[in-house]
Amino acid sequence: MSASLNGVSLTSVRERDQKDPLANFKRRFALPEGVLYLDGNSLGAQPSTVKQAVDDTLNQWRDELIKGWNQGWFDAPERLGNLLAPVIGAQSGEVCVTDNITLNIFKLLGYILGQCQDDRRAVLSEGGNFPTDGYIAQGFCRVSGTEHRFLPEGANLAEHLEGVAVVVLSQVNYRTGKLRDMAETTKLVHAHGAEVIWDLAHSAGALPIDLNGSGARYAVGCTYKYLNGGPGAPAFLYVHRDYQDGGWQPLSGWHGHTSPFAFDANYTPAGDISRFRTGTHSALIYSALEASLTMWAEVDMQALREKSLAMSDLFRECLSDLFDSHGIKDITPAASERGSQVSLIDKQNGYAIVQALIARGVIGDYREPGLMRFGFTPLYLSFEDVWQAAKHFREVVESGEYQDAQFHVRGAVT
């Protein structure tokens, strides 16, 4: 008789792997032995083409020196933006890969408010969003003399848009994995005369996104989570093509100038998405990301979504009998409102359970207070991986292994 977890047999998950249309992607990643990695929502795994791509760029630096800037380095932010565009439902010329999310939100706040003629000028940040989105809105508001407000977590957005010029919202919440309906929310915000900047950090590469189809005008996101660009890979910024002639963004550097090599004294923004560039970017990190995005061009996003939901459901199904008896609360949203993660809360033991799992090579992560996050990345996880990870989870909890003192030591957590 096959091994089974809460009635889910190993045989059955192996059968699912046999039929998985995305199964072949796993061999295109360089994955360490003996690790079950459920933290691709923090840092994605390494595509196996990255090493060569980075090495090629190092050789280019060595051999071509300054000439490298005319051989693909300079145009990388737009070229990679065009590679990424289909993955998020955008068109060529609407996406620029540049800087980080924090800085890109600042640019868009300045760009939008610089065009705002009326008295509604407040910036609204989402309570419970990833903190940097609020921090940079606060920084923007301080320097520009703009009012800043927080939308209380769980509040009705429509009731908080009075006097608001811009609201920054995450499509998928980093803690709960809760997915917002982008089309519906965008329509609501626009109907109130405000703009929305979408943060796609936890949705880009995790599920199909239709920026154009949702009426979205502005978005930012990162490439080092589900998009596998490497630690600290550059972020992206999207502006719908009809909203690209709005003047300055405040982080006006020479790469965003309409003629960077004319060396004019005064700044004139580029007429297109390039205006959101700032200063000189690293050629090296663009080459790593380009290797990954080239692979993403082959991914069927609907198949990705189906596998993502099936994996997160499988993980919970293998464990659901355990949750109540051990005081673990499953706050994972329903499928239609879910990103690509499972979120479990155990305020007393969550930290130690995650540490005990890491010691076994099952990598999830922990966020205060009490939140255990497990990310499901359909390109390099198999159904059997998910089942094996659930088996470890069950063993750690049932055996009380997490009670060992070593798993309660608090260190830096990323």
Place this chain on the structure above:
Amino acid sequence: MSASLNGVSLTSVRERDQKDPLANFKRRFALPEGVLYLDGNSLGAQPSTVKQAVDDTLNQWRDELIKGWNQGWFDAPERLGNLLAPVIGAQSGEVCVTDNITLNIFKLLGYILGQCQDDRRAVLSEGGNFPTDGYIAQGFCRVSGTEHRFLPEGANLAEHLEGVAVVVLSQVNYRTGKLRDMAETTKLVHAHGAEVIWDLAHSAGALPIDLNGSGARYAVGCTYKYLNGGPGAPAFLYVHRDYQDGGWQPLSGWHGHTSPFAFDANYTPAGDISRFRTGTHSALIYSALEASLTMWAEVDMQALREKSLAMSDLFRECLSDLFDSHGIKDITPAASERGSQVSLIDKQNGYAIVQALIARGVIGDYREPGLMRFGFTPLYLSFEDVWQAAKHFREVVESGEYQDAQFHVRGAVT
């Protein structure tokens, strides 16, 4: 009889190489065959330890995945800042390696003006400075409602400080190579009740800098020119230790928070140089730069300065008889007022001469109007390299080789 250029014999320069205390550094760079590289002032050459360092970080990403952030990635901005500090006359804790120069100027403008209590609030940019320094000051002034002014090129600074809160000055001008006296200028600006942000892009790694000894409170600079960090390597930002408790900088992201992993809703800046970080940085590019900065710890900056001046003088000495007869104007400043470059102007033929030299493997660069720039990097150039480059220059000019149509085609120039 030895070959000779305007009386400077090849034998004599080979003798100088024999006695050069920095000669051994050249073998620590990966340099292409057949190239004489006089553009280290745009993009430095690759230290031979970089490849292994980057490969190690790629392996760390592959094998350690998210754990890499606790294994040196997260602290890289401060760790590399401390490595860099002695090279620019700063102390540990005064330098943060982060983002790019453009963004770092914006942060310092906001940080300084956020503390400014009186009416003098104008930002003064230097006419003739590298354009991005002025562009970002203009962006800052637009978003913050601050007055922006330009100091006319060549004007007396003391006469333009009325009502000025901050002036942004380059220590070495990117076009002319002209060096400002940092101590004297800082004293002058402070005496007028203003602050100065020094841009060290063309001086860091090019000559000894004494930020502390000069009374400098704020500076930025780049690491991809004389410091060999690689194309688009992260920039640095310096704040004197006595000026680090001044509150917010406006690009307030989670890595600059006093407790980044507490995930507080509200921003509280770190109490030290870390407050100038923004969002997540690339681990990959820090590893390349760290390999270079580790080498810089061994460099005798006085010996570097002597060799730099000797090389730029050698280049001009080999060619000085040619300049007048061919309408070339040598605007290189005197030794005491020089960075590490030779600047020659030929409005008619400058572009074509530089292109003809590049075709021969002698890499300098060109800036409108008419400026030929040749950078001298003492770590990987020998006196013979300089002599050979001068020989090519002489041949290109004397033969009229530059008149070939191919050298007059204008392309993107970086």
